[in-house]
Amino acid sequence: MDLDVRKYKFIKELLRVESDDVMDKLERVLGQERDYAEELSPEHKAELDRRLKAYENNPQDFLNWEEVKKDW
Numbered sequence: 001m002d003l004d005v006r007k008y009k010f011i012k013e014l015l016r017v018e019s020d021d022v023m024d025k026l027e028r029v030l031g032q033e034r035d036y037a038e039e040l041s042p043e044h045k046a047e048l049d050r051r052l053k054a055y056e057n058n059p060q061d062f063l064n065w066e067e068v069k070k071d072w
Helices: 004-013 022-036 042-057 065-071
Strands: none
Touching: none
16 A cells, blocks of 8 residues: 555544544654654764764673673
8 A cells, every 4th residue: 555545544543533642642752753753964874983983893892781780
């Protein structure tokens, strides 16, 4: 089914919702979708690339999650 058709059918169903609880849940899901859709800033991407390269060059300098948990 075409995405536009699915959206239209969803909107029609949405207009029938009479429960605040259901609306709260739908709003949370849509908010999560919007949050995931946001792109990384160039600065954040550069920092992640820098950290990945540091790990690739010296993996022995990093701890795995099991090692971190032991110390905390």
